[in-house]
Amino acid sequence: MIEVVDLYKEFKGIPVLKGITTTFEKGVTNMIIGQSGSGKTVFLKCLVGLHIPDSGIISFDGRKHTELGIKEHRLLRQEIGMVFQGGALYDSLTVEENIMFPLKMFTDQSFEENLDRVNFVLKRVNLENANKKFPAELSGGMQKRVSIARAIVMNPKYLFCDEPNSGLDPNTATVIDNLIKEITEEYQIITVINSHDMNSVMEIGEKIIFLKDGVKEWQGSNKEIFKTENEAVVNFVYSSNLFRKVREVYLKETK
């Protein structure tokens, strides 16, 4: 379990996260939602240790960030997989080299063993015959798959995804969402996903945290998000007409 207690983070005196408390369990898709600029990325980067919070506690199965030395922190990071918003693939390396990179760096396996593992995860994300391609030669959806493959190649206990389906067409976005959900359940990972896309939320949001201006406004599941009376959530979710209609129908039916 990941525990976050009263997390604060500011940049040059401007507060971005204002005291966030929550927990994330394994095997479920946890989602952080909120408008652009609400602090989702900063929150995720605090979780993985790319930003140092100004105060608050972050603990991964009892290991608190603040109590770890540099070495222990690096070890913890080997249990973390992260999918960045833009993919963040190493553009001087091929698909195969990108995914093999953490294996080469942190294991003493032979090249053949590494290659087996790479091909296994590539198959898992349904991307075969792209081993020798460079990131620039791939479509957005393929880049995301490679990025997910790289994030899970070390068998992480924790998986973080920053807007994994931004910039993808709706079909591909749904495929990527479901892929992340399947992987989470299959390997019992603690997964946290940032999103501002309501489709994803409805598709895979088992536990949802709604951030507004750096504050946790609301928390619940994708079933509850329809029924909530919280004004900020309703405004965010139903900024789309389609969802507003769906809500009306849903509320009528469940009455």
Added chain:
Amino acid sequence: MNYLKHVGKYFIMLRQVFRKPQKWSVFQEMLFREIEDLGLKSLGIIAFISFFVGGVIAIQTALNVDNPFIPKYLIGFATKQSMILEFAPTFMSVILAGKVGSYISSSIGTMRVTEQIDALEVMGINSLNYLVLPKIIATVFFYPLLISLAMFLGILGGYFAGTLTDLFNSEDYIYGLRLDFDPYYIQYALIKTVVFAFVIATIPAYHGYYVKGGSLEVGRASTQAVVWTSVVIILLNYFLTQMLLA
């Protein structure tokens, strides 16, 4: 005041760079890649420039010493001295600062703004050590070879200039080359080269690594990197010359 902050940050960066590589095999692979990207790929331009600059120095000197009381071997002597002492180590380093410096800062800067550096850090990799140390080792060990080649080709360029134009003859030129030859000059030039090589690898790395924003800022950082690298080379050249020769 602001400059001081950058200088401090630069040295703090170096402390992170000089760590033991996390995996030697990966380091080695990076090192070979950098030797090719930062060294071998500059071979052509350095050879081309030094050969013609050597030729021009010889011709200029010949045209300026048409006084019969000044011996012709002075042309060879002057070409040798200027190539070894300044043109090869300093002038070529400034050219490398432009070519290699902009490459280093834009490639690292792009990695920064596309979150590739974050991706390294999340994996538990010391990104500064991983990215910058191989560049330093590559330039510090390879550039002395590159600059020695530049010295040789410059002097050769002078020789060809003489034989092709009849401005001076080859015996005089070679006599001038041998005259008052002091191996310490080569040593001095190579010490300078090593220092400049370090500057060429690290200052652009600093500018790229700490860039914030998007591709526009990466471009700006790489211009800044070239300017500062050249300025620092010229200043260090002055101080090193005073220290080593005066």
